[in-house]
Amino acid sequence: xxxxxxxxxxLGGNAFQSRGDRGSxxxxxxxxxxxxxxxxxxxxxxxxxxxxxxxGPQVGVIDEWMFLGLKMxxxxxxxxxxxxxxxxxxxxxxxxxxxxxxxxxxxxxxKRVRGVVSLITQTLVDKNDPDFKDxxxxxGPWYEKEEAEKMxxxxxxxxxxxxxxxxxxxVPSPDPVRQIxxxxxxxxxxNDFIVILSGGGGVPVYINxxxxxxxVEAVVDKDLAAERIATSxxxxxxxxxxxxxxxxxxxxxxxxxxxxxxxxxEAKRYYAEGHFKPGSMGPKILAAIRFIENGGLEAIxxxxxxxxxxxxxxxxxxxxxxxxxxx
Ligand code: ADP
Ligand code: MG
Numbered sequence: 001x002x003x004x005x006x007x008x009x010x011l012g013g014n015a016f017q018s019r020g021d022r023g024s025x026x027x028x029x030x031x032x033x034x035x036x037x038x039x040x041x042x043x044x045x046x047x048x049x050x051x052x053x054x055x056g057p058q059v060g061v062i063d064e065w066m067f068l069g070l071k072m073x074x075x076x077x078x079x080x081x082x083x084x085x086x087x088x089x090x091x092x093x094x095x096x097x098x099x100x101x102x103x104x105x106x107x108x109x110x111k112r113v114r115g116v117v118s119l120i121t122q123t124l125v126d127k128n129d130p131d132f133k134d135x136x137x138x139x140g141p142w143y144e145k146e147e148a149e150k151m152x153x154x155x156x157x158x159x160x161x162x163x164x165x166x167x168x169x170x171v172p173s174p175d176p177v178r179q180i181x182x183x184x185x186x187x188x189x190x191n192d193f194i195v196i197l198s199g200g201g202g203v204p205v206y207i208n209x210x211x212x213x214x215x216v217e218a219v220v221d222k223d224l225a226a227e228r229i230a231t232s233x234x235x236x237x238x239x240x241x242x243x244x245x246x247x248x249x250x251x252x253x254x255x256x257x258x259x260x261x262x263x264x265x266e267a268k269r270y271y272a273e274g275h276f277k278p279g280s281m282g283p284k285i286l287a288a289i290r291f292i293e294n295g296g297l298e299a300i301x302x303x304x305x306x307x308x309x310x311x312x313x314x315x316x317x318x319x320x321x322x323x324x325x326x327x
Contacts, residue, residue: 015304080218151169
């Protein structure tokens with residue numbers, strides 16, 4: 001049985017940094033408050049909300065600056081899993097404070113919810129995932145070609161051309177299996193806490209021969225990680241919030257067509273036909289497909305500013321099981 005009032009919300013990059021922002025703390029707080037507003041709106045509508053978010057720009061910035069800063073001082077570099085954990089702390093802190101303050105403002109703290117907590121989360125991955133051989137996840141800032149080539153030579157980083165322009169560092173993005181801290185999260189969720197977990201997809205770890213956890217240098221896709229959470233806690237709804245109003249067929253072309261609703265079979269067909277770009281809309285649709293296949297009631301992909309309309313079926317794109325009559 002699925003809980004139709006339990007919703008997992010996956011926040012995209014624009015939840016913290018808007019297009020054109022330079023990444024100042026002021027901008028981070030302003031964006032986080034908008035995101036917090038949305039989360040608290042959902043609480044007010046009667047939903048139990050679980051939150052996750054991406055970290056692509058931040059994990060890249062942390063890793064790069066630590067690398068360069070430590071190098072300048074002749075100190076050994078940090079690792080990407082540690083940078084991932086730091087990004088969870090950074091964004092988790094900002095969001096949990098913003099949501100807390102919004103709950104206070106609306107008089108909902110200790111009524112509908114008892115508190116907000118972000119969890120440093122580890123996500124189990126396969127150490128032999130094919131992505132380790134052919135990295136696909138863009139992180140950090142955008143560079144000109146020459147600059148990227150220079151950094152690649154000097155630091156051994158891999159750069160690829162970003163479809164949105166410029167060159168960006170890429171790192172492996174193994175498929176998430178499950179979140180290690182899931183039981184702890186469930187305990188908090190069942191006790192009416194808003195939990196922010198698996199930030200940046202969660203820090204990727206594997207289980208070694210002795211049964212111990214070990215971090216790996218990679219960044220998990222947050223949309224695929226969100227599906228793992230939603231399926232594991234038996235949420236009714238998986239809502240992926242991003243910077244486009246709807247999912248489109250033939251995106252970016254003159255004949256682009258927005259989708260209001262698609263069945264699982266349709267989503268799979270369009271996915272196979274290549275309508276959704278890898279590294280952006282691709283993983284969102286894949287997460288939606290997996291969620292519905294695993295028994296989810298509805299996956300929604302919508303603009304961050306239209307979350308409320310989207311749960312009320314007035315905005316966004318919905319993916320539903322095949323037996324649901326499209327209305
Ligand atoms: P987020 O940080 O929310 O994960 P992404 O950039 O990864 O954001 O994904 C959202 C982007 O996906 C949109 O800005 C859009 O440019 C791109 N995109 C690719 N294919 C499609 C599609 N078929 N329909 C809509 N958007 C698409
Ligand atoms: Mg993305």
